[in-house]
Amino acid sequence: MFEQVKLDYNYYDLEPYIDTLTMETHYGKHHASYTKNFNEAVEKAGLFGKTVEEILSTLNNIPDVDLRTSLQNNGGGYYNHNLYFSIMGPKKDTKASSILEEAIKRDFGSFENLIETLQSLALGQFGSGWAFLSVDKNGKLYATKSPNQDNPFMEEGAHTPILCIDVWEHAYYLKYKNLRGDYIKNFLSILDWEKVSENYKNVIDSK
Numbered sequence: 709m710f711e712q713v714k715l716d717y718n719y720y721d722l723e724p725y726i727d728t729l730t731m732e733t734h735y736g737k738h739h740a741s742y743t744k745n746f747n748e749a750v751e752k753a754g755l756f757g758k759t760v761e762e763i764l765s766t767l768n769n770i771p772d773v774d775l776r777t778s779l780q781n782n783g784g785g786y787y788n789h790n791l792y793f794s795i796m797g798p799k800k801d802t803k804a805s806s807i808l809e810e811a812i813k814r815d816f817g818s819f820e821n822l823i824e825t826l827q828s829l830a831l832g833q834f835g836s837g838w839a840f841l842s843v844d845k846n847g848k849l850y851a852t853k854s855p856n857q858d859n860p861f862m863e864e865g866a867h868t869p870i871l872c873i874d875v876w877e878h879a880y881y882l883k884y885k886n887l888r889g890d891y892i893k894n895f896l897s898i899l900d901w902e903k904v905s906e907n908y909k910n911v912i913d914s915k
């Protein structure tokens with residue numbers, strides 16, 4: 709059984725950047741439902757015992773189109789939200805580790821450039837979707853956006869995301885209405901770079 713990531717903060721801890729009702733609905737309803745539907749699809753497809761990463765990077769092996777779509781949408785939704793909720797937190801002014809900072813400078817020129825790139829991808833995603841910072845098989849960082857619940861594991865090469873920004877309206881509409889840019893800016897204030905740095909280290913160590 710796949711389970712939702714446990715939060716190490718309370719729903720209200722991210723106020724005023726992310727409001728309590730959005731957290732309750734997003735984690736307690738949307739993410740819960742992706743998780744439930746993903747578990748059902750995994751059972752139907754006989755994929756029990758596989759990791760979510762394995763499932764998302766081998767979707768083309770599923771011949772049944774409806775089942776494949778369900779695994780893509782719900783598996784992506786399950787994975788993306790686990791990452792999203794695990795990199796948020798109430799700590800202020802967290803910093804990237806020195807190895808992540810060096811990698812950011814190497815691949816984006818500067819930390820500010822990375823932030824601008826992520827903001828512009830997240831703002832530019834037409835309709836529902838995500839922006840990601842990922843690590844490729846050579847350890848290089850790169851940023852992408854994707855529609856719906858798609859993620860970098862579904863791309864050629866199955867890259868590993870270490871940071872994501874949810875730009876589905878359910879992530880911000882209750883508080884920010886149509887102002888996606890304000891939400892993105894505020895999301896970046898509660899993004900915990902220590903957690904992103906841990907994710908980066910885990911990917912690099914596993915290579």
Ligand code: MN
Nearest residue numbers: 738874876879
């Ligand atoms: Mn969401």
